[in-house]
Amino acid sequence: MPSILQSEQPAGAWRARIAAAAPAAQAGLLREAAREVRRRILRAIGRAGAGHVGGDFSVADILTVLFLGVLRLDPSQPHWPERDRMILSKGHCSAALYAVMATAGFFDLAELDSFMAPLARLNGHPNRKIPGVEANTGPLGHGLPIAVGSAIAARIAGASWRSFVVLGDGELQEGSNWEAAMAAGHRGLGTLTAIIDRNRLQQGARTEDTNRLEPLADKWRAFGWAVSELDGHDIPALLALLRAEPPPEGPPRCVIAHTKKGRGASFMEDRVEWHHKVPSAEQIALALAEIDAA
Amino acid sequence: MSQETAKPRLTTSAMIASLAAEGQRTRPAPFGHALAALARTRPEIVGMTADLSKYTDLHIFAEAFPERFYQMGMAEQLLMSAAAGMAREGFLPFATTYAVFASRRAYDFICMAIAEENLPVKIVCGLPGLTTGYGPSHQATDDLAIFRAMPNLTIVDPCDALDIEGAVPAIADHPGPVYMRLLRGQVPLVLDEYDYRFTLGRAALLRDGADVLIIASGLMTMRALDVATALRADRIEVAVLHVPTIKPLDRAAILHEAARAGRLVVVAENHSVIGGLGEAVASLLMQAGVFPVFRQIALPDEFLAAGALPTLHDRYGLSVAAMQATLKRFLSQ
Numbered sequence: 110m111p112s113i114l115q116s117e118q119p120a121g122a123w124r125a126r127i128a129a130a131a132p133a134a135q136a137g138l139l140r141e142a143a144r145e146v147r148r149r150i151l152r153a154i155g156r157a158g159a160g161h162v163g164g165d166f167s168v169a170d171i172l173t174v175l176f177l178g179v180l181r182l183d184p185s186q187p188h189w190p191e192r193d194r195m196i197l198s199k200g201h202c203s204a205a206l207y208a209v210m211a212t213a214g215f216f217d218l219a220e221l222d223s224f225m226a227p228l229a230r231l232n233g234h235p236n237r238k239i240p241g242v243e244a245n246t247g248p249l250g251h252g253l254p255i256a257v258g259s260a261i262a263a264r265i266a267g268a269s270w271r272s273f274v275v276l277g278d279g280e281l282q283e284g285s286n287w288e289a290a291m292a293a294g295h296r297g298l299g300t301l302t303a304i305i306d307r308n309r310l311q312q313g314a315r316t317e318d319t320n321r322l323e324p325l326a327d328k329w330r331a332f333g334w335a336v337s338e339l340d341g342h343d344i345p346a347l348l349a350l351l352r353a354e355p356p357p358e359g360p361p362r363c364v365i366a367h368t369k370k371g372r373g374a375s376f377m378e379d380r381v382e383w384h385h386k387v388p389s390a391e392q393i394a395l396a397l398a399e400i401d402a403a
Numbered sequence: 404m405s406q407e408t409a410k411p412r413l414t415t416s417a418m419i420a421s422l423a424a425e426g427q428r429t430r431p432a433p434f435g436h437a438l439a440a441l442a443r444t445r446p447e448i449v450g451m452t453a454d455l456s457k458y459t460d461l462h463i464f465a466e467a468f469p470e471r472f473y474q475m476g477m478a479e480q481l482l483m484s485a486a487a488g489m490a491r492e493g494f495l496p497f498a499t500t501y502a503v504f505a506s507r508r509a510y511d512f513i514c515m516a517i518a519e520e521n522l523p524v525k526i527v528c529g530l531p532g533l534t535t536g537y538g539p540s541h542q543a544t545d546d547l548a549i550f551r552a553m554p555n556l557t558i559v560d561p562c563d564a565l566d567i568e569g570a571v572p573a574i575a576d577h578p579g580p581v582y583m584r585l586l587r588g589q590v591p592l593v594l595d596e597y598d599y600r601f602t603l604g605r606a607a608l609l610r611d612g613a614d615v616l617i618i619a620s621g622l623m624t625m626r627a628l629d630v631a632t633a634l635r636a637d638r639i640e641v642a643v644l645h646v647p648t649i650k651p652l653d654r655a656a657i658l659h660e661a662a663r664a665g666r667l668v669v670v671a672e673n674h675s676v677i678g679g680l681g682e683a684v685a686s687l688l689m690q691a692g693v694f695p696v697f698r699q700i701a702l703p704d705e706f707l708a709a710g711a712l713p714t715l716h717d718r719y720g721l722s723v724a725a726m727q728a729t730l731k732r733f734l735s736q
Binding site for chain 1: 449471473475476478480481483484485486487488489490491492493494511512515516519520
């Protein structure tokens, strides 16, 4: 798959390039980076012969914008105390997280080739052994309640960093999320942002046919959150919304990002079987061609 | 009216029945007072609960340090995960609920968010084993079996007020997660009569005896000491080895005592016969090639009845009288 390697840049270069670019040019660079991320996801999953490509592709633009354009962090110091805390709660989409983190410079791009290899640290679900991963996730419904603790800790410590959680929509069927949502609303944890990758498909079927989530925005509002909705593949919109700084003593922020599972490869888009299906070499080539042309 | 009706009618015990025998010396809320005392010099300590502060004695800490007390509501999964979120930022959370809720309801969250990351969250839980008459919904007869298999987790089962007071600073100093079984309210004071202080990971021989070795933890150590005193009338000499740390076990101390020839070895615990201290000790002895006559005094493998705690302790073999009878039966076999 030479086209992937040819487009690689040194680890960490993207964040610097984007930070240095004029505001009008940043969205274009992020779009280019998101293409790069999708290529790296395909390469990792293709080599591993395992992964969750559909959810990786639905969340790829969100994670790219966060790690390369929004979060205050220093990949050379993954434990920098002032960093923003960002948890991927839908842990099965670890390939997307690793691809974005490597692109941001947390570890070498070459390590992506070890994705899901026996005993490798880039496991199928994120683990804190990897620099920059903030929580062990995999069992769903874990990210948000941990982030409530992070946000309380930041408030006690008088710290300026913020807490972000990216959740799948299907995982909102887990009750622990609503324990956390209630507490965050009750406490007015304004430094906490939950971003929901609303691709409307879970492992086996549509969310609405499995255990209905709608009216989803009303649910979050009822729990005391400020809710925004946008197209989760609209990079300028994601950038503008996520860069806004809500008041720390205000309500927590819920962003419902409407996405498509498998976004980026037309034959995968909005198809439930691509939750866990592994693309063949031909399908990878087809997807890469579409990504290059996009 | 028959004479029977003149007897006080036994009722199902209050949710948290006192374990103190008539006239026994007690101290009030030793956990709450010990934590509040420690928190004066440890600003990183925070108290968190799932709506059970009073019933876990955490209200003493909450009154002393209201700004460091976090009421998370009836949400045990959130309690454990949020405690993990705070621990990773340098705080030292003491998270309290009932043992049934921590072990059965929040297990996945303790496992993934706390134990795998080896975070210093101290999980302190009321109603361990058979310490409430409220029936299986609140009787954590399986908590040790559930938690012993969790890597990184240290498990502590103190005996009395003195033990709790010693355990609080010790578990605070331990760098990893801890599960502590809590006795609360008016907690008996027993161990001050012995040359003893709590040391994490260490068992202590409280009294020696040539005929029987009772290895016990938690409130069963208290009971074992009473049994040992009572059996002297029958010329039966009972040694009591107190094992307040269930995991990691003090292997050396247990093996040293159990290897002494000619003694019946009995493990007494306020827990199911499955998966607790008894099986831990049995496994240790087998693997070390130490083969005494070995017996367990523990709760049966069943969902227990509701009722008055003293009669339940009689029924299920944890009372001093029931233990005495069981030991004599073991010795006659």
